[in-house]
Amino acid sequence: MRLLIAGWQGQVARALVEMAPACPDVSACAVGRAALDICEARSIERALSGISPTVIINSAAYTAVDAAETEVERAYALNRDGARMLAEAAARRGIPIIHMSTDYVFDGNKASPYTEDDATNPVTVFGHSKLEGEEAVRAANPCHIILRTSWVFSPGGRNFVKSMLAQATERERIRVVADQHGSPSYAPHLVTAILELARQVSAPEEAAGANGQAVWGTYHAANSGSTTWHGFAEEIFRRSAALGGPHADVEAIASLEYPTPAQRPANAVLGCSKLETTFGLRLPPWQQAVGECVERILQD
Ligand SMILES: NC(=O)C1=CN([C@@H]2O[C@H](COP(=O)(O)OP(=O)(O)OC[C@H]3O[C@@H](n4cnc5c(N)ncnc54)[C@H](OP(=O)(O)O)[C@@H]3O)[C@@H](O)[C@H]2O)C=CC1
Numbered sequence: 524m525r526l527l528i529a530g531w532q533g534q535v536a537r538a539l540v541e542m543a544p545a546c547p548d549v550s551a552c553a554v555g556r557a558a559l560d561i562c563e564a565r566s567i568e569r570a571l572s573g574i575s576p577t578v579i580i581n582s583a584a585y586t587a588v589d590a591a592e593t594e595v596e597r598a599y600a601l602n603r604d605g606a607r608m609l610a611e612a613a614a615r616r617g618i619p620i621i622h623m624s625t626d627y628v629f630d631g632n633k634a635s636p637y638t639e640d641d642a643t644n645p646v647t648v649f650g651h652s653k654l655e656g657e658e659a660v661r662a663a664n665p666c667h668i669i670l671r672t673s674w675v676f677s678p679g680g681r682n683f684v685k686s687m688l689a690q691a692t693e694r695e696r697i698r699v700v701a702d703q704h705g706s707p708s709y710a711p712h713l714v715t716a717i718l719e720l721a722r723q724v725s726a727p728e729e730a731a732g733a734n735g736q737a738v739w740g741t742y743h744a745a746n747s748g749s750t751t752w753h754g755f756a757e758e759i760f761r762r763s764a765a766l767g768g769p770h771a772d773v774e775a776i777a778s779l780e781y782p783t784p785a786q787r788p789a790n791a792v793l794g795c796s797k798l799e800t801t802f803g804l805r806l807p808p809w810q811q812a813v814g815e816c817v818e819r820i821l822q823d
């Protein structure tokens with residue numbers, strides 16, 4: 524299996540690069556924007572011809588949720604148009620694509636976890652651009668897995684865990700919203716699932732799930748369980764303090780007290796049972812994931 528990973532400095536791509544070599548019969552080629560700019564047709568053609576991948580993983584994205592409210596064109600250029608171009612080029616060569624998407628395609632008004640069949644209704648420019656990217660990938664390449672995940676964190680890259688630990692070195696008390704619910708997702712745990720998905724879809728005769736049905740389609744993947752950003756922050760500091768790392772008191776506040784340009788969904792919890800029934804994949808509890816991540820950050 525030859526993987527081509529777009530967006531190599533991202534959190535998910537870095538974990539892929541780190542973990543893929545441990546998989547037997549897998550070669551992973553992660554490329555940065557200079558070698559594969561998903562917004563440039565010629566760059567895509569060159570990369571695909573040079574690497575001849577058997578599976579493409581698109582983890583390149585515009586992920587600045589607040590900035591997207593004003594950088595609308597950039598968000599759409601990458602999250603919709605770039606995703607479409609990459610999926611089209613893959614389809615022309617008969618290559619399956621695993622395309623990453625987000626919980627922010629939902630409006631957050633549902634009272635229980637979102638399933639893959641729930642209606643989408645993004646409330647941010649970022650969410651709209653990712654949703655249109657999903658639609659473009661579905662239309663361009665029948666051999667697609669759209670993998671929606673949420674609240675990604677890892678030792679590398681910019682994320683909430685690193686932001687909390689950094690803030691704790693400057694202040695004793697941090698205010699964090701307690702009325703937005705979601706499922707934190709640890710990049711290395713996600714990558715375990717992505718590598719298994721890639722293995723299953725790279726061999727067309729194996730691209731049938733446990734029940735023998737074709738596996739192409741949309742899936743949710745996040746660590747098990749759910750919390751609020753406030754609960755997430757408390758767990759980060761519980762783990763950090765236990766390891767002698769930074770600690771801060773976390774004050775629970777309402778979203779109204781933390782105004783942001785983009786309004787986040789109140790409920791972004793992803794139900795992941797389709798991933799489990801189709802592929803036998805279930806990610807560990809999010810608290811365990813936070814523990815692993817904090818330990819790695821403090822070791823570095
Ligand atoms: N982060 C999160 O909390 C979540 C992420 N996701 C999705 O998961 C996927 C991976 O996210 P994550 O790893 O956090 O992303 P990051 O924001 O960490 O990384 C995105 C990567 O895309 C690259 N990139 C930007 N423009 C281009 C381009 N034109 N061509 C090729 N690459 C480009 C960036 O490179 P450069 O640094 O050079 O700009 C960066 O390395 C994305 O699809 C994202 O939407 C889903 C839910 C939550």
Ligand SMILES: Cc1cn([C@H]2C[C@H](O)[C@@H](COP(=O)(O)OP(=O)(O)O[C@H]3O[C@@H](C)C(=O)[C@@H](O)[C@H]3O)O2)c(=O)[nH]c1=O
Nearest residue numbers: 586588625626673674675683686698699700752781787
């Ligand atoms: C840093 C910080 C954030 N918050 C709030 C703001 C916001 O409502 C919430 C999360 O803030 P962040 O900006 O860290 O995270 P955000 O950019 O909203 O994260 C999202 O990124 C995109 C890419 C996704 O796809 C989503 O799944 C999700 O991970 O926490 C606080 O209350 N206190 C703080 O100190």
